[in-house]
Amino acid sequence: xxxGLLNGGGGLFTMxxxxxxxxxxDESLLELGLGLSLGGGKTKAKTKHPAAAGxxxxxxxxxxxxxxxxxxxxxxxxxxxxxxxxxxxxITKVNTSGGTKRTAExxxxxxxxxxxxQVVGWPPVRTYRMNTLSNNAKSPVTEQLFSxxxxxxxxxxxxPSPNHGSxxxxxxxxxxxxxxxxxxxxxxxxxVAIGRKVDLNAHTCYKTLSRALDDMFMPSASVGARxxxxxxxxxxxxxxxxxxxxxGSSDFVLTYEDKDGDWMLVGDVPWEIFLNSVRRLRIMRxxxxxxxxxxxxxxxxxxxxxxx
Amino acid sequence: xxxxQSVMNYLPKEVLEHVFDFxxxxxxxxxVSLVCxxxxxxxxxxxxxxxxxxxxxxxxxxxxxxxxxxxxxxLKGKPHFADFNLVPDGWGGHVYPWIEAMAKSGINLEELRxxxxxxxxxxxxxxxxxxxNFKSLVLVSCEGFTTDGLAAIASNCRLLxxxxxxxxxxxxxxxxxxxxxxESCTSLVSLNFACLKGEVNVAALERLVAxxxxxxxxxxxxxxxxxVLQKILVRAPQLSDLGTGTFTHDPDSETYVKLKNAMKxxxxxxSLSGFLDVNGRCLPAIYPICTSLTSLNLSYAPGIFxxxxxxLICHCKKIERLWILDTIxxxxxxxxxxxxxxxxxxxxxxxxxxxxxxxxxxxxxxxAISAGCPKLNSILYFCQQMTNAALITVAKNCPNxxxxxxxxxxxxxxxxxxxxxxxxxxxxxxxxxxxxxxLSVSGLLTDQLFLYIGMYAEQLEMLSIAFAGDSDKGxxxxxxxxxxxKKLEIRDSPFGNMALLSDMGKYETMxxxxxxxxxxxxxxxxxxxxxxxxxxxxxxxxxxxxEDKASCDDRHRVEKMYLYRTLAGPRTDAPDFVWTL
Numbered sequence: 103x104x105x106g107l108l109n110g111g112g113g114l115f116t117m118x119x120x121x122x123x124x125x126x127x128d129e130s131l132l133e134l135g136l137g138l139s140l141g142g143g144k145t146k147a148k149t150k151h152p153a154a155a156g157x158x159x160x161x162x163x164x165x166x167x168x169x170x171x172x173x174x175x176x177x178x179x180x181x182x183x184x185x186x187x188x189x190x191x192x193i194t195k196v197n198t199s200g201g202t203k204r205t206a207e208x209x210x211x212x213x214x215x216x217x218x219x220q221v222v223g224w225p226p227v228r229t230y231r232m233n234t235l236s237n238n239a240k241s242p243v244t245e246q247l248f249s250x251x252x253x254x255x256x257x258x259x260x261x262p263s264p265n266h267g268s269x270x271x272x273x274x275x276x277x278x279x280x281x282x283x284x285x286x287x288x289x290x291x292x293x294v295a296i297g298r299k300v301d302l303n304a305h306t307c308y309k310t311l312s313r314a315l316d317d318m319f320m321p322s323a324s325v326g327a328r329x330x331x332x333x334x335x336x337x338x339x340x341x342x343x344x345x346x347x348x349x350g351s352s353d354f355v356l357t358y359e360d361k362d363g364d365w366m367l368v369g370d371v372p373w374e375i376f377l378n379s380v381r382r383l384r385i386m387r388x389x390x391x392x393x394x395x396x397x398x399x400x401x402x403x404x405x406x407x408x409x410x
Numbered sequence: 411x412x413x414x415q416s417v418m419n420y421l422p423k424e425v426l427e428h429v430f431d432f433x434x435x436x437x438x439x440x441x442v443s444l445v446c447x448x449x450x451x452x453x454x455x456x457x458x459x460x461x462x463x464x465x466x467x468x469x470x471x472x473x474x475x476x477x478x479x480x481x482x483x484x485l486k487g488k489p490h491f492a493d494f495n496l497v498p499d500g501w502g503g504h505v506y507p508w509i510e511a512m513a514k515s516g517i518n519l520e521e522l523r524x525x526x527x528x529x530x531x532x533x534x535x536x537x538x539x540x541x542x543n544f545k546s547l548v549l550v551s552c553e554g555f556t557t558d559g560l561a562a563i564a565s566n567c568r569l570l571x572x573x574x575x576x577x578x579x580x581x582x583x584x585x586x587x588x589x590x591x592x593e594s595c596t597s598l599v600s601l602n603f604a605c606l607k608g609e610v611n612v613a614a615l616e617r618l619v620a621x622x623x624x625x626x627x628x629x630x631x632x633x634x635x636x637x638v639l640q641k642i643l644v645r646a647p648q649l650s651d652l653g654t655g656t657f658t659h660d661p662d663s664e665t666y667v668k669l670k671n672a673m674k675x676x677x678x679x680x681s682l683s684g685f686l687d688v689n690g691r692c693l694p695a696i697y698p699i700c701t702s703l704t705s706l707n708l709s710y711a712p713g714i715f716x717x718x719x720x721x722l723i724c725h726c727k728k729i730e731r732l733w734i735l736d737t738i739x740x741x742x743x744x745x746x747x748x749x750x751x752x753x754x755x756x757x758x759x760x761x762x763x764x765x766x767x768x769x770x771x772x773x774x775x776x777x778a779i780s781a782g783c784p785k786l787n788s789i790l791y792f793c794q795q796m797t798n799a800a801l802i803t804v805a806k807n808c809p810n811x812x813x814x815x816x817x818x819x820x821x822x823x824x825x826x827x828x829x830x831x832x833x834x835x836x837x838x839x840x841x842x843x844x845x846x847x848x849l850s851v852s853g854l855l856t857d858q859l860f861l862y863i864g865m866y867a868e869q870l871e872m873l874s875i876a877f878a879g880d881s882d883k884g885x886x887x888x889x890x891x892x893x894x895x896k897k898l899e900i901r902d903s904p905f906g907n908m909a910l911l912s913d914m915g916k917y918e919t920m921x922x923x924x925x926x927x928x929x930x931x932x933x934x935x936x937x938x939x940x941x942x943x944x945x946x947x948x949x950x951x952x953x954x955x956x957e958d959k960a961s962c963d964d965r966h967r968v969e970k971m972y973l974y975r976t977l978a979g980p981r982t983d984a985p986d987f988v989w990t991l
């Protein structure tokens with residue numbers, strides 16, 4: 103059946119005759135559409151992948167749930183459509199457009215590295231390594247040096263050139279300055295067992311953080327109504343109504359646990375002080391948040407975690 | 411044969427035990443214990459080191475029951491893909507029940523090595539207080555503890571030799587954990603706190619180093635400045651493994667000169683890492699030790715330019731293990747190929763994780779390495795692009811690969827020259843490398859590759875697949891062909907129920923199977939779970955709480971499935987979002 107040849111000489115190779123010649127994915131599959139699902143399956147009016155005999159299916163199934171950070175700067179209007187109308191939305195497929203693997207590559211456009219880094223867990227680099235590297239990369243030292251890199255490279259490294267010297271000077275002066283650390287903290291929202299993570303240092307003020315969390319956690323009046331909520335929101339104005347955690351106009355408030363284990367309302371202290379003391383975030387129902395008592399959240403380290 | 415067997419049966423147990431003492435590998439010990447009942451008995455009472463690759467495969471009580479003389483335990487928790495955020499928080503992998511059970515049973519625990527487990531401060535406290543002979547704690551990619559837990563270890567483990575923290579997420583309480591080592595503690599051989607984010611008491615650190623004459627391995631975190639490093643090196647010239655803290659200083663300063671001299675005096679250093687914050691012009695300080703280095707990890711140092719890296723590497727002729735960033739470039743890899751003839755393991759990590767546009771390495775670098783380094787047997791390579799021709803060349807040059815992990819930054823990129831899938835290239839690797847035990851593939855790949863893997867990869871134990879294959883046939887080729895397969899992890903590939911259910915018994919010969927964003931349905935998972943009671947088939951359901959298994963349609967595809975063989979039955983600590991079918 104298969105005719106792929108692989109000789110030890112490492113020369114010729116041919117594809118299996120049972121498969122069609124491998125054509126590059128149809129451009130239409132690369133659309134960053136919203137793809138709201140209205141049925142049990144994800145059938146779309148698109149050509150199926152040519153080599154997908156028996157069960158391959160279209161690639162949009164392999165989209166992932168992404169965090170707001172992953173979406174930054176790619177496509178503005180996205181929703182994660184997660185319900186199928188025919189049955190309960192228990193195990194649902196997320197058709198988050200930015201995450202499909204097909205969007206990662208297109209023959210005519212530039213590599214689109216930022217699109218690739220949107221795929222959750224790709225490239226497969228440990229979170230620890232990513233955090234540490236982004237610490238180093240974000241520091242003003244290396245940012246400055248990267249831009250002068252080209253000049254420095256071409257010079258003979260033995261003789262300190264004026265450019266190279268200025269690298270060092272910048273290096274030393276910036277080194278004494280503010281070195282940012284990537285700061286991933288956990289975020290939980292009442293009613294959802296799964297927590298998420300957000301990088302606080304990707305934000306410079308409460309507003310952007312609130313917006314990011316808003317993107318991450320679409321509020322819903324009840325579990326299961328999530329899909330219809332979003333559809334409604336999308337269809338009404340063409341863009342979603344932000345939740346505005348911080349101005350008291352929603353059902354939820356944003357709180358954080360500080361270094362001492364106390365739960366505080368987000369927004370009371372200056373941003374830098376907040377960054378220094380925040381341990382993790384929790385989006386609480388407004389009703390629960392009245393009279394936030396210190397240490398009211400029991401930390402369940404080492405025990406199975408119960409839903410909030 | 412009969413005579414031999416009778417003779418062996420008449421050997422006193424002490425003799426058998428003595429013979430078994432020479433068996434150090436787990437495989438050998440496991441094999442020996444299966445020979446007959448009396449050997450099983452002797453082996454279990456003499457076994458001191460146990461390795462458990464999946465902490466949910468067996469429960470602590472059973473472990474203790476079988477191996478009462480247990481002294482050293484290695485446990486692994488979460489599935490490998492947890493490293494890449496595919497497993498939600500709270501999934502499990504708690505070490506506390508193990509420590510509690512061993513403490514209660516009076517096990518004389520001396521060594522604990524954990525990977526991808528949740529370790530609470532309470533666990534560390536219990537550990538520190540329950541085992542008076544405790545000597546060695548190694549935590550890799552763990553989470554859940556703070557520096558308070560470390561303080562408990564430091565304070566209470568009188569005989570502590572090794573505290574090795576690798577890439578853990580540790581909450582820094584800004585306490586004085588390092589100061590908690592009592593003055594009487596002089597037994598430290600290895601101390602690695604490179605992953606801690608907070609400052610340590612450097613005076614306490616210096617005193618600790620000074621009073622531990624057997625200290626061989628010391629890895630500092632980024633808060634330890636060069637001045638302190640220099641003083642430490644003066645006190646501990648016997649070090650063989652060093653991880654620097656920051657490595658930034660004015661190269662014209664006195665401290666730097668002192669550092670250079672101190673380094674020259676450290677003639678035993680064979681392994682070097684750190685450089686978490688580095689000024690390239692300070693690197694010449696380490697040239698004297700480069701000549702005898704066998705292991706070098708610069709993968710956390712994006713601040714070193716390609717040319718500085720190259721200069722450094724020119725001094726490293728004895729390197730056997732090299733971990734670097736792709737900032738080295740293909741040209742730099744060429745230099746490695748010309749210089750590092752002893753190289754066995756190479757890891758090239760991506761420096762550009764956010765798509766900023768820094769150039770990565772390509773297939774050229776890999777080919778150069780394969781041509782220049784005849785002893786190469788393990789590689790992890792993140793690259794911009796790859797070609798079949800390159801992989802075929804690599805396969806020819808290096809038939810000795812044991813681990814081959816290639817990651818294209820674009821997960822479905824085709825051959826850069828021909829636009830074909832990379833099937834033939836990876837196929838060449840598996841055909842040529844007869845001792846391959848671990849393989850990770852990426853790029854545009856069809857079922858053809860999996861046919862090759864099934865045909866040729868006879869020793870393969872672990873396979874990682876992402877965005878690959880066309881149909882169930884692909885997965886079937888692997889399951890049918892790879893007799894020694896232990897761990898299979900698949901994401902975003904079109905493998906479905908037919909492949910999953912075709913040979914259910916296979917999973918009892920494996921440690922685990924992970925499938926996420928594939929075509930497997932809930933119904934199929936339920937079928938598998940029902941037919942195979944000695945497997946735990948777990949579904950990770952990441953949607954909102956309140957949905958239960960009963961209301962789910964069996965035809966729905968499952969986002970994340972993790973199954974593993976177990977003697978312990980369904981686990982009792984599974985959170986709500988993990989359904990054991």
